[in-house]
Amino acid sequence: MTFDPFLIAILIGLGLIYAVLIKGKWRGWFLLAASVIAIYWLQTATAVRFGDYILQTVTVVLTVLTWWVTRPSSHKEGKAVWPSLTREDWLTLAVVFGLVVALAFNRFVDADYRLTPARPPSPLWVAGILLALGLVWAGLTRLLRRADQRKVLTAVILLIVLLFIILKSPPLTTAASAYWRSLTGQQVALGSPSDLVWLGFSYVAFRLISTLRDRQTGILPDLTLREYVVYVLFFPAYVSGPIDRAERFVEDFRELPQLKGLDANRWLYGGQRIFAGMLKKFVIADSLALGMSLTAENAAQTQSADWLWVLLYGYALRLFFDFSGYTDIAIGIGVLFGIRLPENFRRPYLSTNITAFWQRWHITLSDWARFYVFSPLSRSLLRRKPRPSKTLIIFLSQMSTMLVIGLWHGITWNFIIWGTWHGVALFAHKQWSDKTRRWYNDLSNHPWQKRSWTAVTWFLTFNYVALGWVWFLMPTPQLALETFGKLLGVIR
Numbered sequence: 001m002t003f004d005p006f007l008i009a010i011l012i013g014l015g016l017i018y019a020v021l022i023k024g025k026w027r028g029w030f031l032l033a034a035s036v037i038a039i040y041w042l043q044t045a046t047a048v049r050f051g052d053y054i055l056q057t058v059t060v061v062l063t064v065l066t067w068w069v070t071r072p073s074s075h076k077e078g079k080a081v082w083p084s085l086t087r088e089d090w091l092t093l094a095v096v097f098g099l100v101v102a103l104a105f106n107r108f109v110d111a112d113y114r115l116t117p118a119r120p121p122s123p124l125w126v127a128g129i130l131l132a133l134g135l136v137w138a139g140l141t142r143l144l145r146r147a148d149q150r151k152v153l154t155a156v157i158l159l160i161v162l163l164f165i166i167l168k169s170p171p172l173t174t175a176a177s178a179y180w181r182s183l184t185g186q187q188v189a190l191g192s193p194s195d196l197v198w199l200g201f202s203y204v205a206f207r208l209i210s211t212l213r214d215r216q217t218g219i220l221p222d223l224t225l226r227e228y229v230v231y232v233l234f235f236p237a238y239v240s241g242p243i244d245r246a247e248r249f250v251e252d253f254r255e256l257p258q259l260k261g262l263d264a265n266r267w268l269y270g271g272q273r274i275f276a277g278m279l280k281k282f283v284i285a286d287s288l289a290l291g292m293s294l295t296a297e298n299a300a301q302t303q304s305a306d307w308l309w310v311l312l313y314g315y316a317l318r319l320f321f322d323f324s325g326y327t328d329i330a331i332g333i334g335v336l337f338g339i340r341l342p343e344n345f346r347r348p349y350l351s352t353n354i355t356a357f358w359q360r361w362h363i364t365l366s367d368w369a370r371f372y373v374f375s376p377l378s379r380s381l382l383r384r385k386p387r388p389s390k391t392l393i394i395f396l397s398q399m400s401t402m403l404v405i406g407l408w409h410g411i412t413w414n415f416i417i418w419g420t421w422h423g424v425a426l427f428a429h430k431q432w433s434d435k436t437r438r439w440y441n442d443l444s445n446h447p448w449q450k451r452s453w454t455a456v457t458w459f460l461t462f463n464y465v466a467l468g469w470v471w472f473l474m475p476t477p478q479l480a481l482e483t484f485g486k487l488l489g490v491i492r
Contacts, residue, residue, distance in 0.1 A: 003239065003329050005282065008274065011236070015270075015336035019261035027256040031230050031337060032092065036060065036099045037115060038235035039200060045117035047195045048177060049184040053120040055198045057100055059233070061133065062160070064096065066208045067228040068137075069156055070215040073149050085225075092225040101127045153212045160212075164205050167198055169411040200238045202408060206368055207232050211246050213372055221247050227254075236333040240326040242344040243364040252339045259338040270335035277328030285322035293318040296474055299483045308486050315473060316466045320349060323362070349465070352457040353433070354425040357465055365405060374401040394430055399423035409472070414480060418471035425464060 014034065022030045039059060043052045071083060085093070104123035106114040120126070144152055166172045170193045178191030211228075214220035223231070223246060231249045260266075291298075294308070294315035302308045324345040334341040348361035358366045374397050381393045388396075399420065406419020433440070443450040467484070474480040485491030 003326060011333050018337055024257045032226050035230055035233040035235045039233055039238055040103050040116050043117055043199045044197050048180045050121045052117045059204055060100060063229055063232045067225050069152050070211050089225040150216055153216050157209055157212050160205050160208055203241050203243055204232055206243050236330040237341055241364060242342050243368050244341055256338050266335055270332045273328045273332030277325040280321040281325030285318050285325060288314050288318035305487055305489045312466055316469055349462055351461055352454055353461055354429050369401045369405050373404050395427050398426045413477050414471050418468055421468045421471060
């Protein structure tokens with residue numbers, strides 16, 4: 001499920017109830033319960049039995065596990081010692097456990113009234129599995145006391161990356177689906193990637209990895225279990241982002257008891273963002289989708305290069321208005337609940353170079369990749385003996401960063417090429433800007449030349465990005481190359 005007008009209306013109504021009836025410390029507990037329930041409600045039904053319920057339960061379990069290992073530990077007699085759970089942490093654990101089990105009772109609810117997309121497994125079975133996992137984890141913690149916390153954190157990162165690889169690689173997802181089907185007595189031959197649509201996991205994975213890395217580097221603030229679960233699962237940002245940082249999120253969360261419920265300015269701003277997002281998504285983007293946007297089907301059928309360019313530009317605009325519209329809606333709903341999510345787009349198609357484009361497009365993803373891929377890789381290469389050349393360090397760091405962003409969308413050749421497409425452009429722009437900085441600064445003394453150069457660089461940047469969307473959109477490199485051929489008039 002994604003944001004639609006009906007769902008948005010429900011969330012606005014929920015925000016009104018929250019503003020009028022929920023006071024003080026109860027606001028944090030309300031967001032905890034709402035976020036846990038929402039991830040099951042928003043999840044789409046899966047073809048594999050109980051898949052929708054189990055996938056989101058794994059999300060909850062993985063979130064609690066990650067919080068446990070990211071708590072600051074001390075060492076006593078050569079053993080790692082984690083602090084005891086506070087009363088609030090135990091209560092949060094009980095609330096989360098109770099909600100997950102309670103949602104399994106939708107098994108006995110008519111399909112039209114369920115809070116889950118399909119019939120869940122037995123509540124008794126769910127409770128038993130969760131309790132068994134708790135006992136196993138209690139036993140493992142005794143072993144983990146002898147382990148280096150950095151190694152434990154790395155192991156959890158690798159676990160999340162492994163899940164991510166399985167989820168984003170169609171052959172592995174198909175194999176996992178087939179195995180799941182074999183366990184539930186379904187037809188194994190029908191296994192496909194669409195069986196395991198794990199809503200929100202891409203964003204959840206990046207939030208979890210960021211907190212694990214921040215604990216390794218010592219910059220993660222101390223978070224209660226309630227704060228951590230709400231940060232990871234916060235429902236307005238669960239489907240389409242933005243990817244918030246824990247230290248920024250928790251500042252807003254801790255101010256909720258002092259929040260003025262029906263603050264006119266906050267509701268006006270939140271309403272404006274929701275309205276703008278709905279206009280972008282449901283009016284502009286959806287209108288472009290009705291025949292004015294490039295697809296694999298119309299790319300194969302269109303013979304005119306001019307018309308194909310129109311469709312390509314339509315797809316570029318549709319992608320922006322669709323994604324930025326969802327972001328505006330998420331930010332607006334977050335504001336209604338007292339959480340100000342970060343901006344994700346700043347007029348990216350007006351950028352005059354590829355570096356500026358990635359500073360304005362999906363900003364939180366770009367910042368995440370820069371902070372957790374580009375910077376640590378650059379520092380690692382700088383420390384190597386013998387140290388590589390500065391040019392090679394920049395090339396490897398930028399290319400790796402863009403490949404991670406490409407693979408985040410899916411582990412396919414097209415996304416690898418799309419990431420490489422942008423990595424090469426970023427490296428080329430860096431070399432060009434370093435060599436022409438004095439000349440560019442001198443353009444300030446020649447206004448007309450500077451305006452002309454700005455127009456040229458905007459035109460080149462926009463078209464380079466638009467052409468890159470061909471790799472992003474097409475299912476195979478062969479179809480992408482055929483589309484390029486048609487665009488350039490080589491193939492008719």
